[in-house]
Amino acid sequence: DTAVSQTPKYLVTQMGNDKSIKCEQNLGHDTMYWYKQDSKKFLKIMFSYNNKELIINETVPNRFSPKSPDKAHLNLHINSLELGDSAVYFCASSPAYLDRREGALHFGNGTRLTVT
Amino acid sequence: EDQVTQSPEALRLQEGESSSLNCSYTVSGLRGLFWYRQDPGKGPEFLFTLYSAGEEKEKERLKATLTKKESFLHITAPKPEDSATYLCAVQGYSSASKIIFGSGTRLSIRP
Numbered sequence: 001d002t003a004v005s006q007t008p009k010y011l012v013t014q015m016g017n018d019k020s021i022k023c024e025q026n027l028g029h030d031t032m033y034w035y036k037q038d039s040k041k042f043l044k045i046m047f048s049y050n051n052k053e054l055i056i057n058e059t060v061p062n063r064f065s066p067k068s069p070d071k072a073h074l075n076l077h078i079n080s081l082e083l084g085d086s087a088v089y090f091c092a093s094s095p096a097y098l099d100r101r102e103g104a105l106h107f108g109n110g111t112r113l114t115v116t
Numbered sequence: 117e118d119q120v121t122q123s124p125e126a127l128r129l130q131e132g133e134s135s136s137l138n139c140s141y142t143v144s145g146l147r148g149l150f151w152y153r154q155d156p157g158k159g160p161e162f163l164f165t166l167y168s169a170g171e172e173k174e175k176e177r178l179k180a181t182l183t184k185k186e187s188f189l190h191i192t193a194p195k196p197e198d199s200a201t202y203l204c205a206v207q208g209y210s211s212a213s214k215i216i217f218g219s220g221t222r223l224s225i226r227p
Contacts, residue, residue, distance in 0.1 A: 004159070035217075040219060041154075041201060041219060041220050042217070042219045043160070043203065043205075043217040045214055045215065048214070056214055090159050090160075103147075103150040103162075103165055104162045105162060105215065106162065108159050109157070109158050109159050110157075110158070110159055
């Protein structure tokens with residue numbers, strides 16, 4: 001009965017490879033996000049989707065491409081991985097968009113990406 | 117640009133020793149201020165939303181308060197299970213659905 005689930009939990013790969021992280025939520029939320037947490041625990045937003053439509057696209061390299069096949073899924077594909085991409089990536093969903101309830105995010109447990 | 121600064125970076129308390137965590141923010145029109153708890157290896161867990169100055173919210177040993185410039189998370193008679201990183205986040209009216217997080221306060225409670 002997991003609310004927001006991400007796979008895989010750990011991802012170790014070499015520089016230059018392409019990898020994907022999958023996220024699914026069963027809460028019926030319309031809005032989903034990808035956040036990156038660096039080694040100093042700082043959470044930074046990368047992308048936001050509302051009902052499969054891209055709403056926020058922060059200044060991230062275009063090697064990162066989100067895809068939302070339906071409003072319950074938001075995947076993250078990363079091309080040509082670099083050492084600096086090593087971090088924990090969190091998927092989250094929200095019960096509303098541009099609504100006061102939006103900040104009550106539900107997070108997955110993260111994917112720890114290590115690029116060697 | 118919206119900003120969130122949390123202090124202290126880390127706080128160690130004895131069980132039962134009450135204290136407060138600080139979250140200072142700058143935002144052009146506050147839509148909401150949010151507190152989260154994050155345990156090691158887990159995603160952040162939502163605790164509270166505060167919307168306007170003077171508002172307070174409580175949950176067990178935690179109480180969050182809000183002024184026009186900062187928010188405090190007061191922890192009363194903490195227990196070891198309250199040990200976690202506490203994150204503050206804000207959302208402004210001008211930033212669409214962008215929710216900006218602070219870097220957190222790592223709280224440790226010694227038995």
